[in-house]
């Protein structure tokens with residue numbers, strides 16, 4: 001059975017979505033939409049897609065698609081989700097899910113009310129190294145986890161492809177931060193507290209371009225999430241995330257160049273967990289391209305009732321809450337209890 005989809009937002013990252021959809025045999029993207037007609041037409045023509053629209057509501061009403069893939073930036077997500085929810089079975093929305101908790105909660109309510117599924121395009125947990133780590137944790141190789149560190153540090157010029165990143169006032173926590181918050185909830189467990197320090201290192205960037213967050217998890221584990229867009233490394237190391245996860249039976253060390261060392265009761269072993277380079281991709285972006293394919297294959301499994309959305313909109317509201325709470329923790333130099341923080345809003 002072929003699933004018919006439409007895509008909204010023909011910008012920088014949508015190219016990965018469209019290459020990945022083209023790789024999945026039982027998916028057909030029948031139309032794309034962008035406010036900018038030239039972009040919509042150029043994208044449709046590049047990917048052999050029949051129709052290009054400039055009005056997302058018109059496209060969704062006309063095409064009645066099985067799924068809608070939203071690849072716009074956060075400000076438009078709530079409006080688009082509320083518009084499309086009654087017309088489709090699955091809504092896929094890029095991160096950040098929204099800029100505010102109220103918008104994110106409204107998106108969950110709109111999809112619940114329409115009886116449609118909301119899946120957030122959160123692809124870091126779908127990167128090959130993290131799928132491998134999740135499998136080992138689930139198999140009990142590390143035992144009970146008590147410490148983790150996820151680190152994303154580089155000085156690659158992201159601003160060339162995504163100029164808005166240099167302009168937004170809330171940058172690193174709402175960009176890479178969301179990915180790291182999702183990773184630590186996914187691999188270590190639910191978060192209960194956090195503290196945060198932010199830094200603005202690059203004078204040409206408006207928002208914070210570095211942060212260090214300490215997360216307390218239900219069950220007692222601690223994780224440290226650190227990110228910098230101004231770490232002078234040669235080569236730059238973008239877009240790799242490194243990790244260190246300790247449990248009472250063993251430790252996993254995911255180093256640069258995708259070397260994963262597993263320390264266990266019988267010694268240590270190092271594995272190569274580098275992602276394959278997609279036919280349409282190239283290094284060093286392959287870890288991203290491969291994760292988009294894995295994520296979108298998961299979206300098909302959700303459409304076919306073979307999987308629950310990972311992460312769902314409802315799950316991702318808490319990830320967004322962590323990023324928003326982190327700004328307050330940094331400003332007040334305090335530790336935030338996430339449940340109390342959310343209740344107080």
Ligand SMILES: NC(=O)c1ccc[n+]([C@@H]2O[C@H](COP(=O)([O-])OP(=O)(O)OC[C@H]3O[C@@H](n4cnc5c(N)ncnc54)[C@H](O)[C@@H]3O)[C@@H](O)[C@H]2O)c1
Pocket residue numbers: 008009010011012013014033034035036039054056071072073074076080094095096121122123161162288
């Ligand atoms: N998951 C990842 O690894 C990853 C990586 C990069 C970007 N992103 C996310 O992807 C999203 C898009 O980022 P980008 O860099 O491609 O942005 P972009 O600005 O290049 O593209 C967004 C496009 O959406 C269009 N658009 C906006 N509102 C619209 C509407 N209502 N109807 C139709 N089109 C509309 C714009 O005209 C633009 O062409 C962001 O939320 C970003 O955070 C995710």
